[in-house]
Amino acid sequence: MDIEKEKKAIERLKAFEPECEPYYLCYSGGKDSDCIRILAQLAGVKHEVHHNLTTVDAPETVRYVKSVGAIIDKAYYSDGKQKTMWNLIVNKKIPPTRLIRYCCEELKEHGGKGKMKITGVRWGESKSRKECKGIINIIGKSKTMQKKAESESVEYNVNRQGGLILNMDNSENRRFVENCYRTTSTLLNPIIDWTDSDVWEFLHYYGCDSNPLYQCGFKRIGCIGCPFASYSMRYKEFGLYPKYRKNYIRAFDKMLLARNQAGLTNNAKWDTAIDVFKWWMNEDINQLSFFDEE
Numbered sequence: 001m002d003i004e005k006e007k008k009a010i011e012r013l014k015a016f017e018p019e020c021e022p023y024y025l026c027y028s029g030g031k032d033s034d035c036i037r038i039l040a041q042l043a044g045v046k047h048e049v050h051h052n053l054t055t056v057d058a059p060e061t062v063r064y065v066k067s068v069g070a071i072i073d074k075a076y077y078s079d080g081k082q083k084t085m086w087n088l089i090v091n092k093k094i095p096p097t098r099l100i101r102y103c104c105e106e107l108k109e110h111g112g113k114g115k116m117k118i119t120g121v122r123w124g125e126s127k128s129r130k131e132c133k134g135i136i137n138i139i140g141k142s143k144t145m146q147k148k149a150e151s152e153s154v155e156y157n158v159n160r161q162g163g164l165i166l167n168m169d170n171s172e173n174r175r176f177v178e179n180c181y182r183t184t185s186t187l188l189n190p191i192i193d194w195t196d197s198d199v200w201e202f203l204h205y206y207g208c209d210s211n212p213l214y215q216c217g218f219k220r221i222g223c224i225g226c227p228f229a230s231y232s233m234r235y236k237e238f239g240l241y242p243k244y245r246k247n248y249i250r251a252f253d254k255m256l257l258a259r260n261q262a263g264l265t266n267n268a269k270w271d272t273a274i275d276v277f278k279w280w281m282n283e284d285i286n287q288l289s290f291f292d293e294e
C-alpha cells in the first residue's frame with residue numbers, strides 16, 4: 001500500500017475541513033467511495049456519509065450502503081413527489097443518454113447543496129477527468145469566482161465546463177474554499193491521484209469487503225442500464241436484472257404517450273417502447289433477441 005498517498009489524502013481532508021459543520025461525503029457504494037469513507041474516519045474529520053438514491057441502483061448496492069450506515073437521500077419534485085428514473089423519463093420525454101444526462105443532475109448530484117462535499121473521483125477513471133478535475137473543484141459561475149480567486153491570490157485553472165480547479169493546499173486556497181463553499185458547489189477529491197491498485201490495496205489493508213457485486217465480476221458500481229456503461233455491461237445488467245429492463249420499457253411506453261400529447265416530432269421513428277429500448281441500447285433486433293420474450 002502507498003503510505004505516502006494515504007497520508008496526503010488524510011492531509012487534504014484535514015486541510016479543507018469546514019470549521020462548524022460536517023463534510024457531505026458522497027457515497028455511491030463503490031470501491032472509491034469506500035476509500036474516502038475509511039479515510040475520513042482515519043483523518044478524524046467531521047463527516048456524514050450520504051447515498052443519493054437513483055432508483056436504478058442494484059439491490060445489492062442499496063443493501064451494502066445501508067450496511068455501512070449511509071444516510072439515504074431521495075430527490076423530490078416541488079410538489080413533494082419522489083423523483084425516480086421512471087417518472088423523469090416521462091417528464092423529460094427522452095431517455096437519458098450520454099449527451100442528455102439529466103438523471104445524474106436530478107437524482108445523484110442534487111444532495112449536499114451548500115455543503116463541502118467529498119467525492120471518490122480519480123484521474124485514473126478516464127482521460128477527460130485529468131483535464132477537468134483537481135483536488136478541489138468549484139463548479140460554475142466562473143467569471144465571478146475567477147475575479148474573487150484573483151483578488152485573494154488563489155492559484156487555479158479553469159476547466160472546460162467553466163469551473164475552477166485548485167490543486168494546491170496552501171492557506172490562500174483553504175481560506176478561499178472556506179469562504180465560498182456555501183454559495184457554490186465545491187468538491188474535495190482527496191484520492192484524485194490514486195490508481196486502481198492503490199484503491200484495492202488500501203481496502204484490503206483496512207479489511208473492507210466492498211460491495212459484493214465486485215465478486216460477481218462487476219468492474220464498476222453504478223446505475224443499472226446507465227448509458228455511460230459499455231454495451232456488454234448493459235446487456236449483462238439487463239440479463240441479471242430483467243425487472244429493471246421491464247421498468248425502462250414501461251417508462252418508454254409512457255414517454256411515447258407524453259411525446260404524442262406534446263406533439264413532438266418522431267425523427268427516431270419510434271412506434272413502440274421496444275423501438276425506443278433498441279434505439280437506447282443502440283443495437284439491432286438480432287442482438288435484442290438476447291433477452292427472453294416478455
Ligand code: SF4
Nearest residue numbers: 103104108223226227
Ligand atoms: S444512469 Fe448513469 S448518468 Fe444516469 S444517474 Fe445513473 S450514473 Fe448518472
